Amino acid sequence: MWGDRVRAVLPGVAVLALLLAGLEWAVQAGLIRRVLLPPPSVIGATLWDLLASGAFVDPLLATLQLVFAGFAIGSLIGVLLGTAMGWWPAAFRLFEPLVELVRPVPKSALVPPLMLFLGIGFTMKVTSVALVVIFPVLLNTLQGVRGVDRVMLDAARTHGWGSAHTLRHLVLPAALPFVLAGMRISLGLALVLAVLAEMLAGEGGLGFLILDMQRSFLIRQMYAWLVILAVLGLVLNGIVAALERRALHWQNRNP
């Protein structure tokens, strides 16, 4: 089992290692200017210092908190609104024009106006993240709720299930794969918006630090923070994927 896993990821890891080694060589040989890209070994050492000193904790927590709060709020709104619109035609008619209007707007463009109203604090940043999270979750939930098998719904009716019981115990579980897929898409976008909002607000967090280091010509540090951000993205994605697998264990049926 483990041996198989290792053998499966080995080629990909080899490509990565080769790429890093190539970069290292290219920089050392003077093909790439050091001021633009320090050798990976130097970035690694800087990263190690960051980790060892514990200086990474506060900015990481700030960004994590922002992504988590924005993701939770946005997902909640997306699921509630998507379910309502999928289940009650009246709710669909009520909200569809609004959703269609706001959905195509790149949410990054909404950060400057949000700063006017909400300032540059946590509220503005969370709102930006939540805004980008809502739509993929909402649309996927809507699709999932509408796609519930009619036969299943009729089974609930013939057994005398009420509307609330059907919604909670049939429609929502049936739509769950769609909801989770929407949340996985949203998570990546949440990270993008969190970093962007932090850069524009200039008040700390990983996004702010990456920009700040670049402006201060602390190029090694910039790359080190970038690596931390990449690992954060990787870990968050892994968590959501694991949750998805757990919740949808019944989908892993054999053909």
Added chain:
Amino acid sequence: MLLELDAVSKAFPTRGGPPARVMERVSLEVRAGEFMAVLGPSGCGKSTLLQMAAGLLPPTEGVVRVLGRPITAPPPEAVYVFQQYSRSLLPWRSVRDNVAFALEHRIGRRAARAAAEAPLAQVGLAGFGDHYPWQLSGGMQQRVAIARALAAEPALLLMDEPFSAVDALTRLDLHALVLEICARRKLTVLLVTHDVEEAITLADRIAVLTPRPTTVAQVIEVGIDRPRDPVATRELPRFLELRHALLERLMTRHVG
């Protein structure tokens, strides 16, 4: 009379054209305690008929009555067993929880789970409560659907070609199961099928449908004593006689 269809018609709207009239003034009466089969060729509107009887589909014209009461929604007396049994089960629920489906909204999930064991045992699935539907064969999934219907303890069981998607041996098994259940409890059953032998084996009376627009051509008394054995019944002269008459009738209709 437990169930009455009174001059029921059904037309489905079509794109552009006039509505498609599928069912034309169908009248049918099912007495309490009897097993009635509705026999008709594929696509003649058997599912449509049964769904109207179940209150799942409103008729275009006519009235459906259960215990003399006109119905517009699924009545508490009736439970429908679907032709597409695998789509009617909840794939994220274990077999036990799928059977608890029938009761949980009335007595709560915990009590419903406990009450699921008896019907599961009755259909021969004791010990499969923790399995998931996709881990079972088609015949076993259909048993789960039947156990779920039995758990609701309905007065009227409406079955839509419940055995058409399983192999011939499994079908005989399920026929034996249904005969046994009907002998044990006082159930009224309306079964829809295109299988002549199935109708004769199981039913007290058989309503034969015409092709579309569908009406009831004839209602036949089967007149074979109970208890019946699904294998031995097939060798009785009365069985062969009915089989001959019904097949001929359905086939000539089909060709003509």
